[in-house]
Amino acid sequence: MLEARALWALGAMSGTSLDGVDAAMLLTDGEAIFEFGPVGYRAFSDNERGALHAALGAWRGEPGVEEVARIVEDSHAALLSDFEGVDLVGFHGQTLAHDPRGRGTHQAGDGQRLAEALGLPVAWDFRSSDVALGGEGAPLAPFYHFALARFIGADAPLAFLNLGGVGNITWIDPTKALPEEEGALLAFDTGPANAPINDLMRLRRQAQHDEGGTLAASGRADEAIVTAFLDHAYFYRVPPKSLDRDTFGDLAGRVAGLDDADAAATLTACAAAAVARGLEHCPAPPERLLVCGGGRRNATLMAEIATRTLIDTVTVETVGLDGDMLEAQAFAYLAVRVARGLPTSCPATTGVAANVGGGLISDPS
Numbered sequence: 522m523l524e525a526r527a528l529w530a531l532g533a534m535s536g537t538s539l540d541g542v543d544a545a546m547l548l549t550d551g552e553a554i555f556e557f558g559p560v561g562y563r564a565f566s567d568n569e570r571g572a573l574h575a576a577l578g579a580w581r582g583e584p585g586v587e588e589v590a591r592i593v594e595d596s597h598a599a600l601l602s603d604f605e606g607v608d609l610v611g612f613h614g615q616t617l618a619h620d621p622r623g624r625g626t627h628q629a630g631d632g633q634r635l636a637e638a639l640g641l642p643v644a645w646d647f648r649s650s651d652v653a654l655g656g657e658g659a660p661l662a663p664f665y666h667f668a669l670a671r672f673i674g675a676d677a678p679l680a681f682l683n684l685g686g687v688g689n690i691t692w693i694d695p696t697k698a699l700p701e702e703e704g705a706l707l708a709f710d711t712g713p714a715n716a717p718i719n720d721l722m723r724l725r726r727q728a729q730h731d732e733g734g735t736l737a738a739s740g741r742a743d744e745a746i747v748t749a750f751l752d753h754a755y756f757y758r759v760p761p762k763s764l765d766r767d768t769f770g771d772l773a774g775r776v777a778g779l780d781d782a783d784a785a786a787t788l789t790a791c792a793a794a795a796v797a798r799g800l801e802h803c804p805a806p807p808e809r810l811l812v813c814g815g816g817r818r819n820a821t822l823m824a825e826i827a828t829r830t831l832i833d834t835v836t837v838e839t840v841g842l843d844g845d846m847l848e849a850q851a852f853a854y855l856a857v858r859v860a861r862g863l864p865t866s867c868p869a870t871t872g873v874a875a876n877v878g879g880g881l882i883s884d885p886s
Contacts (some may be wrong), residue, residue, distance in 0.1 A: 523860040525550050529558060531604050531641075532611040532853030533597050537686025537766040538715050538815055539573050540729070541565045544600050545846040546607065551857035554672045560846045563600040565592075577766060579617050580627050589617065593630035598638040610635070611856030612645040619659065619765040625649070626658045633883040644856035646881045651866045656873030659689070659763035663708040663870040664858065665851035666691040667700035673840045680800075680807035681837070682826075683848065684816025686716035686766050688796060691870075692803045701867040701876045707803060708870040709760030712795025713769045715816050717788045720773060725781050734789060734821025740782025742790035746775050750791045756798050761872035792816070793825035800830055809833040813844040855880065 533544045542565075546558025565573065569592050576589040593615045601610060612635055614628030632645030648658035666681040675695040683689050688711040697705035715730065722728040722736075731737055755768065772791065776784035800806070810832050816822050817836045827834040837844045855865050859880035867876045 523857075525861065527555055528608040528857050528860075529606050530609045530611055530853035530856045531601060531607045532849045532851065532856060533601060534613050534848040534852055535593065535597075535615045536814075536848065537616060538719060539565065539570050539686070540815065542596050542600050543846055543849040544604065545843070545849040545853060546604060547850050547853040549668075549854050549857050551854065551861045551863050552668070554668050554854070557843070557850070559604060560843065560849070561600055561603060562845070563596055565596065569596065573615060576617050576629070580624060586617070586629060589615065590629040590631060594634050594638070597630065597635055601635075601639055607641055609856050609860060610639060610641050610643045611852035611854075612643050613647065613852050614645065616766070619763065621652045621657045621659075621763060626652050632881060636883040636885045640885050642885070643883045644859040644880050645883065647852070647855060647859070647865060647879045650879040651871050651873050651877050654873050654875070654877055656866060656871035656877065657761055657763035658871060660691070660708050660710065660870065661855060661866060662689075662848055662851040663691040663706050664700045664865060665854040667693055667695070667706060668854060669842065670695040673842070677808045678805050680803070680810050682711075682796060682810045682812045684714040684792070684812060684814040684819075684822065685848075686714065686719070687764050688712055688714035688792060688816070690796065690799055692807060701864050703869075704804070706867070706869045707760060709762045709799065709802070710764040711799035712755070712764065712792065713772065714792045714814070715819075716766050717769065717772045718785060718792070721776070721784055721788060724773075725784075730815070731785050731789075731819065734819035736782055737785040737789040737819075737821040740780070740784070740786035742786040743776070743779060743783060744790070746787050747790050747794050750775070751794055751798055756795070760799075760802050761868075761870055763871070786821075789819070789822050789825055792822060793829045796826050797829040800832070807832060809835060811835065811837045811840060811842075813837045813842070813847040817844050
């Protein structure tokens with residue numbers, strides 16, 4: 522087990538939006554944040570994105586999974602090899618399937634292969650231990666969010682909202698001493714965020730996303746569809762809880778009869794309404810919502826969340842953080858916690874039975 526000291530960790534994240542790989546360095550001892558380092562990004566090619574999209578929902582050993590794993594490993598190695606001064610790598614892999622109450626969780630990519638390619642130790646497979654002990658295996662960024670809340674000097678409850686393919690929220694009481702302390706955190710997936718909107722844009726407009734929320738802004742949400750969406754059993758479950766990217770795959774069918782603008786407006790309203798519904802589970806209203814992930818660039822979605830929650834909704838950049846790289850930084854932070862044997866999740870973040878230190882460490886030969 523690693524002694525308590527600051528390391529330059531390099532974290533990498535490839536999210537459910539399937540855009541590409543984010544990478545960010547962080548100087549941390551796995552508890553405090555000391556310094557933010559260089560960042561990088563590698564977009565997936567159209568062919569890579571197509572292969573990844575086709576493999577969504579697949580489990581290890583199924584057709585196409587090995588090919589996708591090589592894509593994930595090679596794309597990460599190409600990006601991460603450009604960084605210098607790295608002590609440890611945090612590798613999340615690409616989530617293809619997530620069924621914590623059934624088959625488990627599947628992140629494509631082998632940390633040992635990446636360790637060999639980079640010549641560096643790699644922390645990976647962050648979710649399996651949590652799932653094996655009855656947890657949801659997600660979300661995993663909350664312990665990092667707690668450290669960020671302390672870093673920015675927060676002194677009242679606040680929440681980090683990540684708008685990726687799926688939305689997830691971390692409610693934080695920064696007056697607590699440790700993230701695993703009772704009452705310090707509550708974390709869960711709110712519902713679909715960018716994924717249904719992106720899928721709609723690919724299907725109807727041959728675009729990757731609704732740039733700035735422009736199409737949604739020109740349409741009108743069908744509130745009957747939004748109301749029916751909120752009647753899904755997921756919203757009645759008490760958190761912690763998590764979703765697969767396609768849990769709400771029926772949304773595409775619900776908006777099939779709407780024109781493009783109204784469909785985009787309706788899916789955007791659904792994402793915002795899911796956030797508002799999720800906040801009802803929090804111990805107390807957060808002072809503000811600090812938003813990260815690609816969805817923070819969607820002005821229509823941001824405005825819709827503010828309207829439906831009546832909470833100050835701002836990007837993390839307003840407090841000096843990098844909303845593009847926050848999840849990559851989180852896996853740098855978690856990598857050091859894995860190396861030190863510290864918890865990476867707890868009952869309030871994933872519903873696991875007890876504090877869990879997830880992850881494996883693979884060393885190059």
